[in-house]
Amino acid sequence: MGRASKREEIAQAAFQQFHAQGFNATGINDITKAAGVPKGSFYNHFSSKEESALEALNRYAATMRFEVLTATDRPPLDRLRAHFEFLSRDTVENGFVRGCLVGNLGAEVADHSEEIRAAVKDGFDRWAALIGQVLAEAQEAGDLDGGLDVRATALFVVSAWEGTLIAARADKSAAPVDAFFRTVFDVVLR
Amino acid sequence: MGRASKREEIAQAAFQQFHAQGFNATGINDITKAAGVPKGSFYNHFSSKEESALEALNRYAATMRFEVLTATDRPPLDRLRAHFEFLSRDTVENGFVRGCLVGNLGAEVADHSEEIRAAVKDGFDRWAALIGQVLAEAQEAGDLDGGLDVRATALFVVSAWEGTLIAARADKSAAPVDAFFRTVFDVVLR
Numbered sequence: 001m002g003r004a005s006k007r008e009e010i011a012q013a014a015f016q017q018f019h020a021q022g023f024n025a026t027g028i029n030d031i032t033k034a035a036g037v038p039k040g041s042f043y044n045h046f047s048s049k050e051e052s053a054l055e056a057l058n059r060y061a062a063t064m065r066f067e068v069l070t071a072t073d074r075p076p077l078d079r080l081r082a083h084f085e086f087l088s089r090d091t092v093e094n095g096f097v098r099g100c101l102v103g104n105l106g107a108e109v110a111d112h113s114e115e116i117r118a119a120v121k122d123g124f125d126r127w128a129a130l131i132g133q134v135l136a137e138a139q140e141a142g143d144l145d146g147g148l149d150v151r152a153t154a155l156f157v158v159s160a161w162e163g164t165l166i167a168a169r170a171d172k173s174a175a176p177v178d179a180f181f182r183t184v185f186d187v188v189l190r
Numbered sequence: 191m192g193r194a195s196k197r198e199e200i201a202q203a204a205f206q207q208f209h210a211q212g213f214n215a216t217g218i219n220d221i222t223k224a225a226g227v228p229k230g231s232f233y234n235h236f237s238s239k240e241e242s243a244l245e246a247l248n249r250y251a252a253t254m255r256f257e258v259l260t261a262t263d264r265p266p267l268d269r270l271r272a273h274f275e276f277l278s279r280d281t282v283e284n285g286f287v288r289g290c291l292v293g294n295l296g297a298e299v300a301d302h303s304e305e306i307r308a309a310v311k312d313g314f315d316r317w318a319a320l321i322g323q324v325l326a327e328a329q330e331a332g333d334l335d336g337g338l339d340v341r342a343t344a345l346f347v348v349s350a351w352e353g354t355l356i357a358a359r360a361d362k363s364a365a366p367v368d369a370f371f372r373t374v375f376d377v378v379l380r
Binding site for chain 1: 210211212213214215287288289293294296297298299300301302307310311314338339342343345346348349350351352353354356357359360361362365366368369370372373374377378
């Protein structure tokens with residue numbers, strides 16, 4: 001394995017381990033073992049477990065298909081629904097495990113790592129900004145109450161989704177996800 | 191220290207450590223050190239770290255002052271608001287750390303401990319049932335749209351609160367909490 005591909009293997013293994021096990025339950029050994037590389041090679045590519053978690057957050061964001069939100073092929077609120085339907089599939093179809101890596105690292109590590117906290121905040125901010133843009137488009141199109149505070153609503157929807165995934169994992173059912181769709185789309189954004 | 195008071199010290203220290211540090215970052219040593227008892231005494235009172243986390247969840251629930259919800263001194267939606275104002279104080283006035291122990295253990299441990307998952311689910315269920323009762327009272331009093339699905343809305347509000355605390359800890363600001371109050375009370379429950 002070349003140096004670049006070794007880094008890739010380690011980064012991908014770290015992402016999967018953090019998502020499945022959490023930050024503190026994942027040791028460097030778990031990552032290198034899952035990557036199939038010698039223990040010592042981790043520090044040739046990452047200065048710390050924290051640094052590999054920041055890379056994992058980037059990799060997770062790349063799986064979220066934000067282009068569903070920014071495309072202009074469908075009315076704004078249809079795109080928002082499609083976005084959350086896509087996100088819900090990962091949890092609902094995989095037996096209600098793992099949830100969102102951003103929220104998980106936020107809940108577990110934000111108080112203890114300034115770098116991870118800042119990256120989680122950045123993840124939420126970018127995501128809420130995209131959703132806010134979709135809501136503003138919906139207002140312009142006359143599909144959404146013009147009096148709704150788009151920024152606060154977008155921030156709220158992101159928070160609500162994060163909590164919904166925790167509740168779905170605890171409940172091992174789609175009931176919290178159904179309650180999210182019902183309340184967000186039929187009540188908040190009606 | 192007598193046997194009963196030793197158990198109390200250990201249980202209380204475990205609760206505080208899990209809330210501040212998380213489950214996997216807390217070792218038995220951290221708990222006994224914080225409790226000021228010998229290392230070995232933990233297992234005289236708890237069979238496992240998991241068992242002490244279940245006890246911590248009970249202790250956390252006892253701090254949530256659910257009686258604010260069930261009292262009949264004020265209109266139902268005022269009690270619901272007072273309940274979340276009380277809960278928000280812990281995060282807002284303490285520098286946006288710790289969040290909710292139920293949600294934290296849900297995010298970190300629900301996939302890996304069946305006992306903790308069941309206890310987190312139970313915590314969410316009881317809480318959502320209490321909130322659902324308040325919403326039903328508000329409907330009966332004519333203060334809330336009778337067409338609102340009370341069960342789904344209560345479940346959603348609990349989820350939304352959990353995500354709100356994660357976002358507030360990441361943002362180190364009350365913006366997510368403000369967005370919660372604004373959307374839940376001025377939009378969902380208007």
